[in-house]
Amino acid sequence: MSAPVRVGVVSYLNAKPLYYRLDEASPNVQVEQDLPSRLADRLRLGELDIALIPSVEYFRGAGTGLGYEVLPGFAIAARGPVRSVKLFSRVPFGQIKRLALDAGSRTSQALTRVWLDAAHGVRPSRIELLPMGLPVLESTADAVLVIGDRAMTVPDAPFHEVVDLAEAWNEMTGLPFVFALWVARSGADLGDLPETLARCRTAGLTHASELASEHGPRLGLDVATCYDYLTRVLSYDLGEPELAGLRRFAQMATQLGLIPRGADLVFHRPSDLAARG
Numbered sequence: 001m002s003a004p005v006r007v008g009v010v011s012y013l014n015a016k017p018l019y020y021r022l023d024e025a026s027p028n029v030q031v032e033q034d035l036p037s038r039l040a041d042r043l044r045l046g047e048l049d050i051a052l053i054p055s056v057e058y059f060r061g062a063g064t065g066l067g068y069e070v071l072p073g074f075a076i077a078a079r080g081p082v083r084s085v086k087l088f089s090r091v092p093f094g095q096i097k098r099l100a101l102d103a104g105s106r107t108s109q110a111l112t113r114v115w116l117d118a119a120h121g122v123r124p125s126r127i128e129l130l131p132m133g134l135p136v137l138e139s140t141a142d143a144v145l146v147i148g149d150r151a152m153t154v155p156d157a158p159f160h161e162v163v164d165l166a167e168a169w170n171e172m173t174g175l176p177f178v179f180a181l182w183v184a185r186s187g188a189d190l191g192d193l194p195e196t197l198a199r200c201r202t203a204g205l206t207h208a209s210e211l212a213s214e215h216g217p218r219l220g221l222d223v224a225t226c227y228d229y230l231t232r233v234l235s236y237d238l239g240e241p242e243l244a245g246l247r248r249f250a251q252m253a254t255q256l257g258l259i260p261r262g263a264d265l266v267f268h269r270p271s272d273l274a275a276r277g
């Protein structure tokens with residue numbers, strides 16, 4: 001038997017439908033859960049063959065010649081508010097000088113800077129990481145970006161202004177926002193993994209109520225909220241509207257120097273496509 005395909009998956013609730021029972025569906029995969037930022041680093045180091053990585057990290061890898069390939073048709077995206085990517089600010093957005101960014105994120109880190117620049121003309125002079133272990137309310141930065149499961153339980157009340165960044169993006173551009181993509185290292189032999197992942201996504205969404213009941217209580221969220229989050233708030237397709245959102249984001253992030261110039265989308269082409277004619 002050939003070596004297992006090393007698959008990195010985001011540990012947050014939002015990604016669960018994309019790899020629903022993947023290890024049962026495919027015996028030759030090794031599934032590893034991690035934070036989005038860590039998955040990006042591990043894919044870059046060659047410790048994984050394919051991973052759900054922050055979309056901005058695809059462009060960084062592609063722009064530095066890593067030979068990354070996007071699996072067509074899949075994404076973690078939102079067409080309106082996403083609920084789990086929020087900027088909590090103690091001062092009016094236009095006055096943010098010191099910004100703390102969730103250490104688990106990469107894409108939303110860039111989105112925060114793109115949005116602050118485009119919507120408020122703000123480029124914070126001091127940018128730091130919000131460590132995973134630090135309670136959000138303990139950060140003394142002017143504003144704090146928080147993503148994923150923990151973002152959904154941070155109260156708004158202690159802050160001056162709070163924004164859902166996917167909603168803000170949609171209001172600014174009229175486009176969906178793409179947070180993460182399945183990205184493979186070029187040359188990785190994925191076998192029939194793309195087809196298996198498509199089946200997992202279908203099964204995951206069919207079993208969204210089971211995922212909501214399993215994870216809601218653990219995360220301190222009610223099951224109906226989780227179900228709504230998985231089935232209505234998030235979208236898992238990479239269609240034309242998502243691609244338009246992704247390209248616009250890449251353009252704006254490039255202008256701010258957050259992505260190298262010339263990074264373009266390259267899609268993974270199944271190895272048996274040519275054989276099928």
Ligand SMILES: C=C(O[C@@H]1C=C(C(=O)O)C=C[C@H]1O)C(=O)O
Nearest residue numbers: 036054084105106107108148179
């Ligand atoms: C919507 C979210 O998407 C996540 C956000 C990411 C990022 O900001 O880099 C990466 C992966 C996604 O799972 C979230 O975690 O809340």
